Amino acid sequence: MGRKTEQTFRVIHRYLGFFLAGIMIVYAISGIVLTFRNTDYLKKEIHYEKNLEPYLSAEDLGSALGMGRFRVDKEQDDLLYFQGGTYNTKTGVADYTVKKLPLLLDNMNKIHKMHSGHPLFWLGIFFGVSLLFFAVSAFWMFRPTTSIFRKGLYFTAGGIILTLILLFV
Structure with missing residues (x-):
């Protein structure tokens, strides 16, 4: 993996991140609100x-x-x-x-829970693929011989373990 590959992934990762910042904020807020959907919180x-x-x-x-x-x-x-x-x-x-919920939060939740029958479902697919790219591209942003890459692998292992705990508990 050469320096050119690292630079390419960094540039794509950076600008795609800036481009999707708004929708990531919507998904983050609506995800938090959806946690309380079985209550009357904010309703x-x-x-x-x-x-x-x-x-x-x-x-x-x-x-x-x-x-x-x-x-x-x-x-x-x-x-x-x-x-x-x-x-x-x-x-x-x-x-x-x-x-x-207030109109803005209700619309955020509708985007978050979008399904294949929604006219803009392809945007949800694009967002999912973009998030997958973010997760995978991080491994091509640093050389495997660097300490930051090794530390990143430890954090990756911790994240995978936490995810497995969440999935099976």
């Missing part, structure tokens, strides 16, 4: 009252409200009770409350 309650078609089934009601994993908890008279609200089957009025 605010928003009340909705929607007029829907009467006599919707539970499945159709969940779709009409845009709620994933929708479940009716109980039925009583003309009311269907679900988490956070009710639906009157006769009138079609759904009265419910949802807890949402």
Whole structure:
């Protein structure tokens, strides 16, 4: 591995890092926020009252409200009770409350949890490949005979051990 290779990897690593700094900040912040997704941390309650078609089934009601994993908890008279609200089957009025993150954090989380059906999924793939490049290119930035490279291998071993602990605990 020559000096030219090291320089090339350093330059690509540097400018790709600068280019992706914004999205890395988004992923870092949303990753922290997603850690608390099972709590109400930073969420605010928003009340909705929607007029829907009467006599919707539970499945159709969940779709009409845009709620994933929708479940009716109980039925009583003309009311269907679900988490956070009710639906009157006769009138079609759904009265419910949802807890949402502020718009900016919610959009960050949507980017973080992007899937192949999203129109910009290829950006997520590009970002993943770029992060993989960052991890691998670090090994070509220093000559294997230098002390900084050897120290880097110790940190790499520590990171791999920590990752294995996280995966299997």
